[in-house]
Amino acid sequence: MNQFINDIPVSYILGLAGILFSIGVLGILIRRNIVIIFMSVELILNSVNLVFVTFSKALSHISGETIVFFVMAIAAAEAAVGLALVIAIFRHKKSTNVDELQSMRW
C-alpha cells in the first residue's frame, strides 16, 4: 500500500473526504429546503467517491474506480427520481420546506 499518491499523502485525501462528508451531514441537519438537502446528499456521495478513488490508487486495484462509475449512475437515478418527487410534493403542498411535510405523521 502506497502512503503517497503522486506525492499527496493518502491521509490528507481521506481527511478531505471526511470533511466533505461532515459538511453534507451538517447540511442535511440544518437546512429545511428539500432541494438543498438533495445537494447535501450529492456532497456525501462525492466524498464516498473520493474515498473509493483514493483506495483504488493506493492499493493499485482498479475496482474502486469502476465502482465510482456505478455510484455516479445511481446518483443520477436518485437525482431524477428525487427531483420528480420534489415537483410532485410542491404541486401538492405549494412548499419545499420539509417542516411542512407532515402528512405521514400520525
Place this chain on the structure above:
Amino acid sequence: MDEIIYMNIESSPSFLLFIFFGTVTVVTALSVIFQKNPVVSAVSLVFTFFSLAGIYGIMGALFIATMQVLVYAGAIMVLIVFVLMLLSQRTETLSRYRKHPIRLVLLSLFALGFFFLLYSALTTGVPHSEQKGKGYELTEYSFPIQGTGTVNTKGNVATVGASTYLDYLLPFEMISILLLVAVLGAVILAKKRLTEVEQTKDNVL
C-alpha cells in the same frame, strides 16, 4: 512525517494543486449549505464538483474526472437548477436553526465530532490493508476466467473499461435497467394526473 511533507511542498506541484483544489472544495461545500439563496448554493455545488474533478485528475483517475464533469457538473446540476427555476424559490424560508445560534453551534460540533470519528476510522483502516494490490498493473489488467489471461491496456480509461466490461458486466447491465426504471418513475411522478390534464386541457401548451 513532517519533513517528508515539507519536501513535497518544495518539490512537487501536484501537492500544491491538491492543497488548492481541496481548499476550494471545502469552501464551496460550506457555501452550499450556508447560503440563503438556493441558486447560489447550486453554483457553489458546481465549483465543488469541478474541484473534485481536479483532485481526481491529480490522482491519475482521468476517467473518473471526466465522468465527474459530465455526470455531476453537467447532468445532475442541470436537473437541480431546472427544478429550482421551476419552483421559483425566491422567498426561501430560512432554517429555524439560523435563529437559534446555540443549536447551530451544537450541530456544528456534532458534525465536527463526526468528522474526527470518520477520519480515525478511515486512517486506522489504512495500516491494516497492507497487502499488495492484485489484478492491476499500469499497463495490463488480469482477467481470471481465461486462466492466465491478461488484457493489455494503455492508460486509465482503457483499464477502467476493461474492468467494467470483464469483471462487472452484470452490474453494468443492471445499472442500465435501473436507469431506465428511474427515468420512467420520474416521468410518472412528475406528470400531472390524467384528470387534471383533461380539466386544464386549454392551458396545456
